[in-house]
Amino acid sequence: MIRFGVLALQLWELVVSSLVHLLYALYIFSSAVAGDVSLALNDVLFKPINAGNDSSIEIRREEVPGDKVSDLPPIVLVHGIFGFGKGRLGGLSYFAGAEKKDERVLVPDLGSLTSVYDRARELFYYLKGGQVDYGEEHSRTCGHSQFGRIYGQGNYPEWDEDHPIHFVGHSAGAQVVRLLQQMLADKAFKGYDTSENWVLSITSLSGAFNGTTRTYLDGMQ
Template sequence: MGMLRRMFWDLVCFIELLVSTLVHATYALNIFLSAVWIDFMSSFTSSPQENARISPVIEADDSETDNRERSNCVMVRSESDDHKIGYAGSFMEGHEKAPIVLVHGIFGFGAQKLGKISYWGGAEKRDDRVLAPDLGALTSIHDRARELFYYLKGGTVDYGVERSEQYGHSRFGHTYHQGHYPDWDSKHPIHFVGHSTGAQVIRLLQNMLADKTFPGHEDTSADWVLSCTALSGALNGTTRVYYDGIRPEDGRSMKSVSLLQVLRVAVLLYEWLDIPILKRYYDFGFDHYNLQWHKAGIRGLVDTLRNRRGPFVDGNWVVPDLSIHSAVQLNKKLRTFDKTFYFSYATKGTKKWFSRWTLPSSVLGTHPLLFIRSLQISLWRHPRELPLPYEGYRDEDWLDNDGALNTVSQLYPRVPYEHSNCELGTDLSSLKDGQVLQPGIWYYTTLVADHIFFVINRERAGVHFDVLYDNIFQRCRKQLRPSLKSS
């Protein structure tokens, strides 16, 4: 009887793996073919100049810095703790035109990829000083943070000596002969908006700036980041990765049979084939591993497929970074800085049914790609025989989700310890009565939406899309400086 039960569950798991593989492959192929088709059709209706997607190089306006004066440093006591803030008064003076940088999440892409399809649903066109960099779609949070710095500042991406030796890849990557914001410094800071894993990329980058880890740039500091906005941000990891194949024993290694193993093989073959027209549309970002056929050869392909070399051997890619275990270790190092404004928009697509079960709130309102995933996250329970990922972990805290990330993870950095935080109302256009924004505190709100409601397809969100991005951009442009003056 026990053997029959085991065979039944093995069959269920196999069917689940097959369905998940088909759903994800179909969705990815649909996006890719749509990009190719749109480009093909537009070639008959517009000139080559109109088809080119060029990321503007933004230069600092002299008025942004030179004419501002700093007031005396003051201390403000928040409701939750003795929180010190830095320069108040005119700290934001003159930064209304600071660039806004949109950092995509896992499987994402920037303005240079997938033809005319926008990861941000066209939100980057709502302001004339917005950048949408293309970073590695599956590379680790660390590697993407390094790439983001050089994308903005210019130069050759330096992943670091120790890092490259530890994971067996080249130290240097892509060269940006012209940075997209070469004047970037403490006098010309930037607003960052990160979706999903993009939020952790921004946080890690700011800590790298504070620790001066970029060779030849000894003047970096946390003050280079004016504000950080997390949209469905993976601030504390997700239980989703354990379903996909990450072992809950350590939060990094992969199960032998899983969706992630299918993904691993597909990515390695894609990278090895190195077909230019395909890479022009989409790139996973592993060029620094030299996996291409003309560099690795047949033997190199066999070694990577047998998991003897490459990014998947030691977990130097983004999915292991998304486990709760990895988030705990990363968050131990990441600080919230007292001159930067922090905002978080969490998304939730579940509700409690019959006061008992947490399940997806709507069949039609959840993207087909995410419905089953949302159900799986709602049913996840940490194995009783294993140590908890952090002290105080409770399964019930991690049930609500948006189909990709647990809602509790998106609110603010909270494991292994909570950062200063304050809840905003669901009305995005206004603050609570008497509420004054302060730097160094995570302001968060929860929206009813799935994980990709505010990206890729603007039509799905409709007016909610416009309200959200108008709120984010207007806050960056107009609300932060006046709020500081009033303090």
């Protein structure tokens, strides 16, 4: 009877989780469509009118020196389960177009249903470049290929302790970032002298940093 109750709770948790992700996906899709429609209507209804007046309004902006802009650390947005990165679904954006606001905002396209471990490895090579290496022992244990996608040019190849990065993880993406920082501290990437200081900050958006009630249902004390 107790086992049946636990099974029912786990099934209910799966249903609720799937429903939440489905609603979030519909929200992203509808937001993207609404944005495209509004831009199209704006172009049609509010075209600039040239009345032959050569007068213009001068707008002054306080410009930031180029060297200071380039010194700002990038922000990497990591999606969760069933998520997607920049370019996978055309113009759709998982993070509501955040990557379009600034070139220093990066949105990697990691595995949607792969393990947190695999996605942490993919995230490292997405930034540094090279072929994803999941590790010989891990690959043998999990029964998949040791090597994955090849990133000919990393999206932030200068990444190191002197050039750390801000990470923002949504849902399971937060766990990916935490595991990545642990891997960096453990120097788990062959050929790289990494450390936990490669990470400047970690921000969680609905991420489970300290576990969920599910862990207790599964027997964790």
